[in-house]
Amino acid sequence: xxxxxxxxxxxxxxxxxxxxxxxDFRRNKGAVAGLIVFAILVLVxxxxxLVAPHSPTLQYRDALLVPPVWSEGGQSAYxxxxxxxxxxxFSRLVFGARYSLFIGVVVVMIALTGGIIxxxxxxxxxxxxxxxxxxxxxxxxxxxxxxxxLVLVxxLGPGLTNAMIAIAIVYQPHFAxxxxxxxxxxxxxxxxxxxxxxxxxxxxxxxxxxxxxCLAPLIVQATLSxxxxxxxxxxxxxxGMGAQxxxxxxxxxxAEAREFILxxxxxxxxxxxxxxxxxxxxxLMGDGLRDALDPKLKRS
Amino acid sequence: xxxxxxxxLLYLIPTFLGITMIAFGFxxxxxxxxxxxxxxxxxITPERHAELSHQLGFDRPIWxxxxxxxxxxxxxxxxxxxxxxxxxxxxxxxxxPATIELGLVAIVIATMVGIPVGVIAAIKRGSWFDQVSxxxxxxxxxxxxxxxxxxxxxxxxxxxxxxxxxxxxSLLYYFPQVTGFMLIDSLLSGQKGxxxxxxxxxxxxxxxxxxxxxxxxxxxxRSAMLEVMGExxxxxxxxxxxxxxxxxxxHALRNAMIPVVTTIGLQIxxxxxxxxxxxxxxxxxxxxxxxxxxISRRDYPVxxxxxxxxAGVVMLVNLAVDLTYGLINxxxxxx
Numbered sequence: 204x205x206x207x208x209x210x211x212x213x214x215x216x217x218x219x220x221x222x223x224x225x226x227d228f229r230r231n232k233g234a235v236a237g238l239i240v241f242a243i244l245v246l247v248x249x250x251x252x253l254v255a256p257h258s259p260t261l262q263y264r265d266a267l268l269v270p271p272v273w274s275e276g277g278q279s280a281y282x283x284x285x286x287x288x289x290x291x292x293f294s295r296l297v298f299g300a301r302y303s304l305f306i307g308v309v310v311v312m313i314a315l316t317g318g319i320i321x322x323x324x325x326x327x328x329x330x331x332x333x334x335x336x337x338x339x340x341x342x343x344x345x346x347x348x349x350x351x352x353l354v355l356v357x358x359l360g361p362g363l364t365n366a367m368i369a370i371a372i373v374y375q376p377h378f379a380x381x382x383x384x385x386x387x388x389x390x391x392x393x394x395x396x397x398x399x400x401x402x403x404x405x406x407x408x409x410x411x412x413x414x415x416x417c418l419a420p421l422i423v424q425a426t427l428s429x430x431x432x433x434x435x436x437x438x439x440x441x442x443g444m445g446a447q448x449x450x451x452x453x454x455x456x457x458a459e460a461r462e463f464i465l466x467x468x469x470x471x472x473x474x475x476x477x478x479x480x481x482x483x484x485x486x487l488m489g490d491g492l493r494d495a496l497d498p499k500l501k502r503s
Numbered sequence: 504x505x506x507x508x509x510x511x512l513l514y515l516i517p518t519f520l521g522i523t524m525i526a527f528g529f530x531x532x533x534x535x536x537x538x539x540x541x542x543x544x545x546x547i548t549p550e551r552h553a554e555l556s557h558q559l560g561f562d563r564p565i566w567x568x569x570x571x572x573x574x575x576x577x578x579x580x581x582x583x584x585x586x587x588x589x590x591x592x593x594x595x596x597x598x599x600p601a602t603i604e605l606g607l608v609a610i611v612i613a614t615m616v617g618i619p620v621g622v623i624a625a626i627k628r629g630s631w632f633d634q635v636s637x638x639x640x641x642x643x644x645x646x647x648x649x650x651x652x653x654x655x656x657x658x659x660x661x662x663x664x665x666x667x668x669x670x671x672x673s674l675l676y677y678f679p680q681v682t683g684f685m686l687i688d689s690l691l692s693g694q695k696g697x698x699x700x701x702x703x704x705x706x707x708x709x710x711x712x713x714x715x716x717x718x719x720x721x722x723x724x725r726s727a728m729l730e731v732m733g734e735x736x737x738x739x740x741x742x743x744x745x746x747x748x749x750x751x752x753x754h755a756l757r758n759a760m761i762p763v764v765t766t767i768g769l770q771i772x773x774x775x776x777x778x779x780x781x782x783x784x785x786x787x788x789x790x791x792x793x794x795x796x797x798i799s800r801r802d803y804p805v806x807x808x809x810x811x812x813x814a815g816v817v818m819l820v821n822l823a824v825d826l827t828y829g830l831i832n833x834x835x836x837x838x
Contacts (some may be wrong), residue, residue, distance in 0.1 A: 233641075344520035345814045345821075350794065354810055357798045358532060364641035434647055438780055441649045442795060459649055464653050465661045475650025482645040490641075 227495035238330035240484035248300040255294035256282070260450040263289035268467045284469040286460065292470065295451035296477050301431045302452040303481055306367055311425050313371035318378020319421070323409050325379065326386030332375020337383065340376035348373045349438060356444045363436075363452070366445040370435050374428050381424055385417030419496040426489035430482045437478050453478050507829050511822055518819065526811040527572050530803050531565070581808035586800055591808040595790065600683025601671060601791035605781070606774045608686075608705060609712035614767060621724025621763075626751060629727065636721065643718030648777055652711040652784040659707060666703050669786035673700040708785040712777045715769040723766040727759040734758075761831060768824025772817050778794045 226430055247254055247323035257263075263285060271284040284292040294330070310316055319440025325336040348370075356362075357363045389395060390413065398412045440447035453474040460470035547555070556562050560571055575581075581591040614716060620640075624633040659666045667673065671685045678692030686705065689697035732755055740754045741747075777790035786792070790813065797805035 243800045260504070266783065322752075338517055338521065341518050342525065344809065344816050345518055345522055346525075347772045347775035347779075347813065347817060349779055350810065350813060353779070353798060354529065354806060357530065357801075357806065430645065434645075437647055438649060441780070442783065443799070454649075457647075457653070462658055468657055471650070471653050471657065475647055475654070478632065479642070479645060482647070483642060486641060486645050 216498050224495050231491040231494055233487045234494075235501055236318060237484040237487025237491065240480065241488060242480055244300055244484065245461060246305060247297055248304050250299050251301055255291075255297040256280070257291035257294040259290065259295045260449050261296040261359055263291070265289070268463070268470070270467070271469050274469075283473050284457075284467075286470050287463060287467075290449075292456075292473055294452070295456060296473060298451045299453045299456065300481070301476065302363070302450065303436070303478070304444060306370075306436040307429040307485075308364070309367050310371045310436070311373065311429050313368070314374040314428060315378055315421065315425055317371070319382050319414070320461065321375070321385070321469045322379040322382025323386055323414060326383035327390065327405070327409050327413070329387075333383070336379065340379050343373065343376045346373075349435060352435060353442065353444060356439060361444045361447065363446040363450070366439045370432055370439075373435075374432070377424060378430065381420050382417060386413055389413045389416050398489060423489060423493045423496060426485060430485040430489065433478065433482055433485070447473045492496075504623070504829070508826060509755065511825055515818060515822060519815070522811060522814045522818070523573060523576065526545060526568070526807050526814075527569050529810065530807050537605060547636045576811075581811070582804040584797075584805045585802045586797075586805075592606070592812075593803050594793065594805070595693065595812050597683075598789050598793050600680075601685075601787060602791060604686065604710055604777050605705070605712060605787060605789060606771075606778060608709040609774060609777075610767065610770065612709060612713040613717035613720055616713075616764065617720030618724050621721040622728055622759075623749070624721070624725045625728030625732065633725075637725065640718040640721045643714050644722070646714055646718075648711050649713055649780045649784055651714060652707070652781060655707050655711060656784070666707050671701065671704050671788060672697065673704075676700060708781050708787050711784070712781045714775060715773060715777065716767075719770060719773075720763065720766060720827065724759065724763050727762045728755060731755045731759045761828070764827055765824065768827070771820045771824075775813060775817060 244270030245370050246282055266278065266281060266285050267289045268287055269281050269285045269289075272279055272282050277284065281293070282289075283296070285291055286295070321336050321340070325333040352366070352373050353371040355372060356365050359365035359369065386409075395408065398408055403412060436445055437452070437457070440452045441458045443458060446452035447456050448459060456474040457471065460467075460474065464471050507838065553562075560568050563571075578744065579592060581595075583590055584594060620636050624636050627633055634815065656668055660668045672689065676692070676694055676697045678688060678694060682692055683686050685701040686698065691703040737750060737755050740750045745754075775791070778789060779795060781787065782789045782791035783795055790809070794806065794809050794813070796802075797809065
């Protein structure tokens with residue numbers, strides 16, 4: 204009986220918190236704009252075969268370097284023009300959205316999971332476990348992220364999967380540090396002591412009691428890492444170490460377009476614009492999330 | 504203060520050892536046999552292979568090899584490049600000034616523009632200046648700088664033809680390297696037009712490299728200023744009747760600078776990563792391009808030692824930032 208009452212109020216509280224959060228988030232116009240653009244991006248990625256008028260890898264040999272439809276010499280079949288081997292740029296960008304979102308999701312998942320486990324263990328147990336874990340994280344952080352990712356890809360071999368693993372390894376310390384700091388703060392609170400006295404074991408205390416109260420900074424960091432992952436994966440692709448041609452990954456497209464920059468502006472402009480818009484939308488969302496989730500900023 | 508410096512230095516030792524382990528382990532975990540790699544495509548007889556392995560110490564226990572690596576490192580021996588056969592340290596020292604020059608100019612641009620923009624945006628909170636500059640900062644922060652660089656090349660080198668596409672200075676000029684910094688050396692040479700040529704080569708890459716740090720610094724300065732402006736001591740200063748410029752410039756700005764200095768320091772790692780991309784786009788002969796070229800040429804001694812050197816530099820810069828932090832904020836020092 205009492206159990207049921209508690210569960211009901213739990214759900215209510217959760218709904219209330221969500222409504223609160225949405226209220227704060229909605230006040231930030233940039234964040235809402237970011238959310239809309241991001242939603243469109245997700246839809247485009249999911250329905251890419253329906254949105255794209257052409258195959259992303261099909262080469263139209265009679266339509267090489269056709270300019271966008273509005274400039275002189277443009278053809279209505281190719282909205283944003285074609286690249287040097289006659290592939291439709293718009294279709295490639297549409298399919299490229301899949302790569303970017305997939306990369307962002309996978310990188311954040313790996314980095315978040317690894318970082319949370321390491322941070323929880325370090326913060327909860329403290330002592331030498333903490334020292335060793337955080338020292339290793341310090342070492343990873345001593346390398347510039349892109350450089351370390353590059354070297355990791357050199358070891359693992361170029362390609363999309365390895366690029367994602369490398370970027371996730373590089374991002375992990377940020378999550379570990381954040382989790383550790385939050386856990387150390389929460390560990391001393393009364394509710395944790397109460398749960399311990401009630402007989403909760405270490406694992407339960409860590410995962411069920413403490414972790415849910417440390418999530419806010421992690422969510423914000425996850426959004427920021429999502430956008431950085433999209434950027435870094437594109438950078439690796441640009442340097443020839445990420446997704447390999449003919450994959451329509453935006454960074455890889457830019458790398459292929461480099462030699463035409465002074466002849467065909469469109470092959471360079473649009474893939475970069477796609478990267479910028481996606482990253483900007485995610486960052487706008489991240490700003491909104493931070494403002495809505497950070498109680499310190501809320502009061503001011 | 505001395506104790507503060509010493510404790511920071513001691514703290515660095517295990518991190519540095521960890522970095523050497525990663526750099527050392529890097530070559531070991533690579534697929535393939537390093538001796539075969541050195542032998543090149545012609546192959547090698549089994550006897551010669553065993554001899555070389557022994558010579559290079561690959562037949563000894565791994566920890567012995569690591570200690571040997573550390574020992575040579577302490578003597579300043581970082582191995583030789585497989586491609587040029589020159590010592591890695593010599594190559595690094597020859598190219599490093601180019602990256603420092605680029606990085607310094609970039610950080611100067613980022614600071615000189617970012618801090619004033621952040622301060623003005625904070626003082627005139629909600630104004631059009633605030634909104635435009637913060638939107639621009641967010642765009643800058645989200646910028647894929649390798650694309651930004653290409654766009655600037657299209658505009659300034661392609662359409663307007665104001666700046667050269669690549670390199671550090673026009674081939675028309677030749678003078679001895681004194682400091683390694685092209686801007687200073689070109690002035691010292693006294694050749695007409697040399698300085699302008701160096702400057703025109705430097706301007707686009709440094710603007711590209713400065714973009715993200717500039718955005719970060721402007722945003723950080725703005726939020727730090729907003730926080731400080733609400734503090735009691737700022738209100739007290741105003742209540743005392745001090746002119747607004749003094750309140751902002753002395754009371755608020757000095758305290759707001761504490762987090763900003765940390766931010767600037769943290770940008771050094773960002774700058775190194777950015778240098779890899781910027782130097783590749785503009786064919787700038789610095790450390791970033793050297794690393795990329797070495798990775799694609801599979802010149803592993805260079806990658807190994809380059810990684811070590813770059814991480815070492817970043818670590819030292821972070822130490823310097825920590826110390827500066829202690830200087831401007833006594834509370835940290837006495838903790």
